[in-house]
Amino acid sequence: MLPLVLLSVFGIVNLFLGFLRSNRALMPFVLVVLALVFGLNLLDWNHAGSISGLFDSPYISQMLTVDNYSVAFSGIVLLTALLLLPFSNSYVAAGEPNLAEYYSLLLFSLVGAIMMVSYNHLIMLFVGIEILSISMYCLAGSDKRNVRSNEAALKYFLQGAFATGILLFGMALLYGATGTFQLSDLATAVAAPANQTLQPMLYVGVLMMVIGIGFKVSAAPFHFWTPDVYEGTPTFFTAFMSTVVKTAGFAAFLKLLVVALPAASTVWLPTIAAMCVLTLLLGNIGAAVQTSAKRMLAYSSVSHAGYLLLGLVAGQGKLSGPAAQGIFFYSLAYSVATVAAFGVLKLVADQRQREDYAGLAGLGRTNPLLAFVLTVAMLSLGGIPLTGGFFGKFFIFMAVAPINIWLVVFAVVMSMVGIYYYLRPVIAMYLRPAEPGVPQTPIVVDGFQSITLVVLAALTLILGILPGFLSGLL
Amino acid sequence: MLTAFLVFFPLAAALLLHFAKGAAARALALGAALLEFAVAVFAAITYARSGPASLDFNLNWIPSAGITFHLGIDGLSLCLVLLTTVLVPIILLTAFRHEEYENPGAFYALVLFMQTGLLGVFTALDAFVFYFFWEVALIPIYFLAGAWSRHERRIQITFKFFLYTIIGSLFMLAGFVYLYMQTGPAAGSLAAHSSDLQAFYNLKLGASTQAWLFWLIFAAFAVKMPIFPFHTWQPDTYTESPAPATMLLSGIMLKMGIYGCLRWLLPVVPLGVSQWQQLVEVLAIIGIVYGAIIAIRQDDMKKLIAYSSLSHVGLMIAGVFSLKAIGLQGAVVQMLAHGVNVVGMFLVADAIERRTGTRSLADLGGLTRRTPLLSVCFLVMLLSTVALPLTGGFVGEFLLLEGVYEFNAWAGAVAGLTIIFSAVYLLRMYQRAMLGPESAYSDTITDLSGTELLMFVPLIVLVFWLGLFPGTFLHLSEPVTSQILTVVGRY
Incomplete structure (x- = not known):
């Protein structure tokens, strides 16, 4: 519980720090806050259900639970934010006037994300999603003078608001059918319905909730906003969007399905399976035909939603075991690799003004470190051994294999397509000659960013070489 | 540890x-x-x-x-x-x-x-x-x-x-x-x-x-x-x-x-193997003949060696899938011999390319006069690839052919073509590159340097070691291959 409170308080403090008009002080401050919160979050490990004494009132404790599940996923979310932060340096350097607001919105959105992974009550889920989403709407449009950024914010907001409506409607129907928002009560009510005539209402409610959350995690066929929004949003926030929102969204999704709705699996299981197939197909095919690296990553994030949906299929009634484990490991590996990829891409895009593959040309010569980190990230996203991405896929496939082998076969075929497009940036960096017009001067990377990039690559490799120490966690 | x-x-x-x-x-x-x-x-x-x-x-x-x-x-x-x-x-x-x-x-x-x-x-x-x-x-x-x-x-x-x-x-x-x-x-x-x-x-x-x-x-x-x-x-x-x-x-x-x-x-999957054994044998033998025939027509030295490798690999696969002890043992020896031979051959091709800037047989010729050391190394590697007795290639291919022959006499006969074919294309390569009419490079090419010779020494030693005392390695792999065949034979 303390992380939530601290994030909110420091978010507000940070806003006041903005009055100092000193951008240089902001990032260290946010960094310290995030590190502190990350550490405090880990302290809750293995203290299932216990909530720090101060706030131990039924209004909080029955609405949010702190257990290993929430600690694990909050950990991913906070770690991602922490590792992403150094790449906001260009804002500091450019004297961005609204930096304090951006950072505060980031902290607030983390509050939303943590609520999404620790909710015990549907209202908390809703509030969490909204806190996260509204922050992201603002941040998508943060590049105010750029038309594309404005377009992204508007698209994201309009479609997001629509999806929120559907989600809320679904919750209302669920409430109507069962009379409760509490997850455990919901589970009993769904398993033994008091009134059979309300069953259709329940099922429609479940479907609408699946659609609503499906939109947030950009699962097909509700992914149409993703490429445009990701492309238009400033890269720093795209990275945040594609990692934190996705991780929190899937943690919430899994919790909803396996804790509250296991008895309704006849409705959601086929739906999720169908969405999974569609997402994998559209995400991978979409990514394969892109020429812009950023847009490719947008589609690739859709395809990763597909693999995570696959993990949901294996969710069998509890928040531990292979499915939760798979989703946890996958989210972590995916977040780390995605932050690395977007980090490198942001540096290249800022200094070469190019976001396509050709803009990466010659990076292997001019900036071996950037090229190496991006290569590791791409291999990880593609699921090649030695990287965390391989074990992410491996654990999810292993969890699903006993349940539905054909879904796994399909996912494996799709990951072959994935290798095709993840290799393209690598080819561009190492093998292709530079096009005229792409400057071949080394990209300036400050020391802090270099260290972060090394940490990101090292984390990806450690996850890929020693998966054991995280694999039995949940 | x-x-x-x-x-x-x-x-x-x-x-x-x-x-x-x-x-x-x-x-x-x-x-x-x-x-x-x-x-x-x-x-x-x-x-x-x-x-x-x-x-x-x-x-x-x-x-x-x-x-x-x-x-x-x-x-x-x-x-x-x-x-x-x-x-x-x-x-x-x-x-x-x-x-x-x-x-x-x-x-x-x-x-x-x-x-x-x-x-x-x-x-x-x-x-x-x-x-x-x-x-x-x-x-x-x-x-x-x-x-x-x-x-x-x-x-x-x-x-x-x-x-x-x-x-x-x-x-x-x-x-x-x-x-x-x-x-x-x-x-x-x-x-x-x-x-x-x-x-x-x-x-x-x-x-x-x-x-x-x-x-x-x-x-x-x-x-x-x-x-x-x-x-x-x-x-x-x-x-x-x-x-x-x-x-x-x-x-x-x-x-x-x-x-x-x-x-x-x-x-x-021994039962799977026995079901598909014949198909794999056929594919392997097609590979032997196909690789060899294409190799005969090559002008590029590296490409020729690549196709020759395809042909020799075919024989190894045929030996493995014969499921005979002698075929498996042959495959082990030939894996070693082929590793040595093919690296030696590419080493020769690289040495020639670095000196002349070309790998095309049409441009080469008459190189032996100025390069006695290179010629000898080339010849040793080549003869081992052709499977001349006393060399590693001979032991490997002989055992492999024996295994394939035990599996099926006709398959053995066709697989035996590898040796004849490889003699044809490799000797052709040697003749075009090293012998034959003098080319633009015959007078300017330099012989192997000391370091380069040093690189060939272990390869040549291994070629003869494998050819004269294959027992060293056969003895090592024998328990494993017989264990494999025991597991296969359990069904």
Whole structure:
């Protein structure tokens, strides 16, 4: 519980720090806050259900639970934010006037994300999603003078608001059918319905909730906003969007399905399976035909939603075991690799003004470190051994294999397509000659960013070489 | 512990190379490779003294899934470990001769990285560890073949190679996952399944299951070796890669496929093997004849050797799938002999190309007069490839043919064509390049330098060692091949 409170308080403090008009002080401050919160979050490990004494009132404790599940996923979310932060340096350097607001919105959105992974009550889920989403709407449009950024914010907001409506409607129907928002009560009510005539209402409610959350995690066929929004949003926030929102969204999704709705699996299981197939197909095919690296990553994030949906299929009634484990490991590996990829891409895009593959040309010569980190990230996203991405896929496939082998076969075929497009940036960096017009001067990377990039690559490799120490966690 | 050190030491050296430049990088890379060879010899001595049990390395890798980091060295592994550790220093020395490589430190590091992958494949005793190293070996070779090639189509060529091999290996992974799901828990493990090699050997699956499982697993090996008709990536990749990468591909990486068949296919799905045995034999023999006929018409030396390699690999596959003890033993010896021969041949081709700037037989001719040493080395390698008695190639191919003949006399007869064919195209190559009318280079070409000669010495020693005392290696692999055949014969 303390992380939530601290994030909110420091978010507000940070806003006041903005009055100092000193951008240089902001990032260290946010960094310290995030590190502190990350550490405090880990302290809750293995203290299932216990909530720090101060706030131990039924209004909080029955609405949010702190257990290993929430600690694990909050950990991913906070770690991602922490590792992403150094790449906001260009804002500091450019004297961005609204930096304090951006950072505060980031902290607030983390509050939303943590609520999404620790909710015990549907209202908390809703509030969490909204806190996260509204922050992201603002941040998508943060590049105010750029038309594309404005377009992204508007698209994201309009479609997001629509999806929120559907989600809320679904919750209302669920409430109507069962009379409760509490997850455990919901589970009993769904398993033994008091009134059979309300069953259709329940099922429609479940479907609408699946659609609503499906939109947030950009699962097909509700992914149409993703490429445009990701492309238009400033890269720093795209990275945040594609990692934190996705991780929190899937943690919430899994919790909803396996804790509250296991008895309704006849409705959601086929739906999720169908969405999974569609997402994998559209995400991978979409990514394969892109020429812009950023847009490719947008589609690739859709395809990763597909693999995570696959993990949901294996969710069998509890928040531990292979499915939760798979989703946890996958989210972590995916977040780390995605932050690395977007980090490198942001540096290249800022200094070469190019976001396509050709803009990466010659990076292997001019900036071996950037090229190496991006290569590791791409291999990880593609699921090649030695990287965390391989074990992410491996654990999810292993969890699903006993349940539905054909879904796994399909996912494996799709990951072959994935290798095709993840290799393209690598080819561009190492093998292709530079096009005229792409400057071949080394990209300036400050020391802090270099260290972060090394940490990101090292984390990806450690996850890929020693998966054991995280694999039995949940 | 020794085994784990053997596998990971090159990787550590590769990481250290990051901090070295120029001559220091060379010294470090070569020193590491030589030390690695010494470690391999030490492992061989340990093996001889106290048997394979002393080289077993077993660590819990993913406890929740029952996957252990299990490495071990038995006679078969030892043969390939020795081959790898002998060849890598030679490959590095070849790389040193190429002053034109940009960023040479990275090149050496990737070669050493590759060595870790290869040694891991040859020592893994857990299915997922095997798969892990199998893919790990692919990453460095992709960059070695692509980033240092100067060919204009290098992107397409290496891309095709990468996709082919990775798709093949994903099929293998699918097969392993299926097998893993069928196993019971290992002794003393909390997990429900085990992916240990022994657990796979103990499975007794039905014939119809094994029939399709065979293709899942074989797909990876078939692409890697490669066997006709999965070979289309091979000639271009061999030809257009830089010489050291070609040597890695043909000398060692190809053996991953055959080794994989011996350890991970034959004993795991024996019923599947016996069902498809004839088809694979036919494909292998088609490969023998096809590769040889194309080789006869080649003008590019590297391409000729690439097709010749395709033909010789066909014979090894035919020997393995004969399921006869002598065929399997022949495959082991021929893996070693072919590794030595093909690296030697590419070394010759590279030496000539560096001196003349061409590999085209049409442009060459009459080189012997100024290059007696090169001619002799070339001839030794060539005669071993042709399988002349006293050389390693003879022992390997003779045993292989014997095995194929036992399987089917007609198959043996057709497979025997390899020897005749290879005499035709290799002697033609020698005649066109070294003898024949004088060319523009006959007077200017220089002979092998001291270092280059030094690179040929271990190869020539091995050629005759394998030819005169094949017992050393046959003795090593005999327990393993007979164990494989026992497992196969249990059904």
